[in-house]
Amino acid sequence: MIQLRNVTLRRGAKVLPDKVSVTINPGESVGPVGRNGAGKSTLFALLNGTLHEDGGDFSLPAHWQMAQVEQHMPETEQPATDFVLAGDTRLAALREQLTAAEDSGDGMAIAHVYSDLADAGEHDAVPRAQALILGLGFRVDELYKPVNSFSGGWRMRLQLARALMCPSDLLLLDEPTNHRTSTPRSGSNRGCNAMPARWW
Numbered sequence: 001m002i003q004l005r006n007v008t009l010r011r012g013a014k015v016l017p018d019k020v021s022v023t024i025n026p027g028e029s030v031g032p033v034g035r036n037g038a039g040k041s042t043l044f045a046l047l048n049g050t051l052h053e054d055g056g057d058f059s060l061p062a063h064w065q066m067a068q069v070e071q072h073m074p075e076t077e078q079p080a081t082d083f084v085l086a087g088d089t090r091l092a093a094l095r096e097q098l099t100a101a102e103d104s105g106d107g108m109a110i111a112h113v114y115s116d117l118a119d120a121g122e123h124d125a126v127p128r129a130q131a132l133i134l135g136l137g138f139r140v141d142e143l144y145k146p147v148n149s150f151s152g153g154w155r156m157r158l159q160l161a162r163a164l165m166c167p168s169d170l171l172l173l174d175e176p177t178n179h180r181t182s183t184p185r186s187g188s189n190r191g192c193n194a195m196p197a198r199w200w
Contacts, residue, residue, distance in 0.1 A: 001025045001061075001120035002047070002170075008055035009042050016042055019056065026169075044068070044174050060170075074155050079144040083158055084129040087165035090120050131163040 002024040009017060016039030024030050033042045043053035046058060048068055067087075076083060086092055094117050101109035121128070130143055136157045147155055163171065 003059045004053075004056065005047070005058075006056035007053045007058050008053045009039065009046060009051065011039075011042055021056075036112070041174055044172050047170070047172060064169035065167065066170045066172065067163045067166035068172040069156075069163040069174060071174065072158050073152055074147050074159055077146045077148055080133055080138065080147055080158055081126060081129055081143050083147050084133055084161045084165050085125060087162035088120075088125060088129075089166055091122060091125055094120055094122075109153075129161070129165055131165050133158070136161055 002022075004020050004022050006021055007017070008015060008019055016037070020043075032043055034040055042051065046053060047060065048066060052058075052174045074083065078086075094113055098110065098113045098117065102113070133143060134140065138154070142150075147158055150158070157192055160173070163173070
């Protein structure tokens with residue numbers, strides 16, 4: 001579980017939040033609400049490890065794998081499906097291992113990697129990625145369009161799909177710095193509903 005006990009966070013001279021205590025149990029979905037500058041992104045920075053508490057105690061299981069929507073605008077000519085598929089970091093790492101094993105001609109290593117790829121869901125990775133993309137409002141004929149061919153708001157939707165593609169114990173969905181209205185709540189819900197339950 002995630003625990004904050006009287007946690008205080010600072011951004012420069014500004015304190016936000018101050019002496020917060022909360023316990024979040026596995027399987028719970030929590031949405032921090034507040035005006036701009038209230039400390040929502042600061043709290044996320046604590047959770048993802050880029051910021052440390054200035055006071056109080058914070059604990060998060062060390063073995064948890066985390067996924068988060070990147071805040072920057074993706075700039076790539078990758079097809080939409082490939083861009084989202086790359087969000088599955090475990091599959092990406094295993095594919096690199098397979099290439100290395102094949103280059104070295106190590107038959108035993110190749111067999112092990114193929115077994116790991118099967119366990120990681122290699123066989124249905126593309127359909128899973130495309131289900132996420134379609135769930136966020138894209139059309140079937142856009143599945144292989146280059147990411148850069150989409151407007152900023154649609155590219156941020158692809159960032160969301162990419163984060164959802166990553167197997168994780170903790171998924172952080174922060175509001176993008178720009179294009180704040182680019183991914184309506186209904187689109188986000190459809191994308192999340194397309195994600196296998198074992199990832200929640």
